[in-house]
Amino acid sequence: MACSSQSALDYITNARVHLVGELRSLSVILENLYQQGVLMDEEVSKIKAEKDDYDRTRAILDSVTRKGEAACYKLLRIIYLTRRRTLERPALLSRIRHEASTEAQRFDLHHWISCFPFKEDEEMNENYIQ
DSSP states (O other), X not given: OOOOOOOHHHHHHHTHHHHHHHOOOHHHHHHHHHHTTSSOHHHHHHHHTSSSHHHHHHHHHHHHHHHOHXXXXXXXXXXXXXXXXHSOOOXXXXXXXXXXXXXXXXXXXXXXXXXXXXXXXXXXXXXXXX
C-alpha cells in the first residue's frame, strides 16, 4: 500500500485484513486503548473473552471503528508507538514474505504504519505502555 492521505478510519478499514492476521501483543494495544479512554472496562473484558487472537483483533477493530475518526487515530498512534512489539514478525513469516509474490503477502505493516501522517502534538509525547 502506498503512502496516502486517507482518514484514520479509512486507513484502518483498508488494512483490516492485514491487521487481523498480523497484529501481536494485543494486551499492549488493549491497555493503551483503555488508558487513552478509547475503550471502557466492559469493552476490554468482552474483547479479552474472545476465543482467539483473530477474534480479539476483529473485536478491537470493530469497537474502535464504531467510535469514529478520533478513536481510529488513537489506535494508529498506539500501533505506531508500540510497533516493535505489536507488529513484530517472526523470522519464518519474514522469509515467506520475501519469497511470496501476491499483494496480500507483500503487504508490510511496518511500512504501512510509517506512512500515516501523524500530527505533531503534545499527545505524541505521552508515555505509552510498551
